Amino acid sequence: MAQKAKKDLAKSNAAALQNLHTLSIALNAAFLAFAIFLRPRSLKLYGVLSIPAFAAQFILERSGRPVRDPETGAVRSAGQDLGAEGLTAYMFDVVWVTWATLVFVILIGDKGWFLWTVVPAYGGYQAGRLLLKARGLAGGLGGMTAQPEAAPQGGNRKQRRAA
Numbered sequence: 001m002a003q004k005a006k007k008d009l010a011k012s013n014a015a016a017l018q019n020l021h022t023l024s025i026a027l028n029a030a031f032l033a034f035a036i037f038l039r040p041r042s043l044k045l046y047g048v049l050s051i052p053a054f055a056a057q058f059i060l061e062r063s064g065r066p067v068r069d070p071e072t073g074a075v076r077s078a079g080q081d082l083g084a085e086g087l088t089a090y091m092f093d094v095v096w097v098t099w100a101t102l103v104f105v106i107l108i109g110d111k112g113w114f115l116w117t118v119v120p121a122y123g124g125y126q127a128g129r130l131l132l133k134a135r136g137l138a139g140g141l142g143g144m145t146a147q148p149e150a151a152p153q154g155g156n157r158k159q160r161r162a163a
Contacts, residue, residue: 009078010066053098056091
């Protein structure tokens with residue numbers, strides 16, 4: 001049963017990475033073609049602001065790509081779950097915002113690069129939430145001098161005596 005879960009995760013990760021890379025190539029090629037041949041756009045800003053998206057794609061590739069045995073073709077490692085919350089989801093958000101920014105720059109010009117400011121702003125927001133959670137947790141641990149509420153009686157007599 002565990003092997004089936006590993007195979008399903010490997011299949012899901014491989015599909016997600018294939019979609020990620022295909023869309024990335026298509027959107028970046030479309031932007032470059034538009035910027036070079038039709039209307040000039042800032043390639044310096046493109047280079048600088050695309051680095052985080054390319055780095056996120058590289059990290060997602062390295063951590064999420066399933067590893068197969070070359071002889072048998074069996075899944076050795078399914079990779080990290082690319083559907084997980086937290087840093088993985090944030091890396092996908094960075095890639096998607098970068099793609100949306102490319103589309104905006106194609107449509108409205110170099111002013112569209114300002115959309116990319118959402119990435120660090122959202123990162124700061126998430127860091128602030130994490131700090132508030134950490135403070136709340138630390139404050140909750142420090143305030144444990146009061147008597148705890150009576151726990152509901154459960155289990156057998158031996159377990160209740162041990163508690």
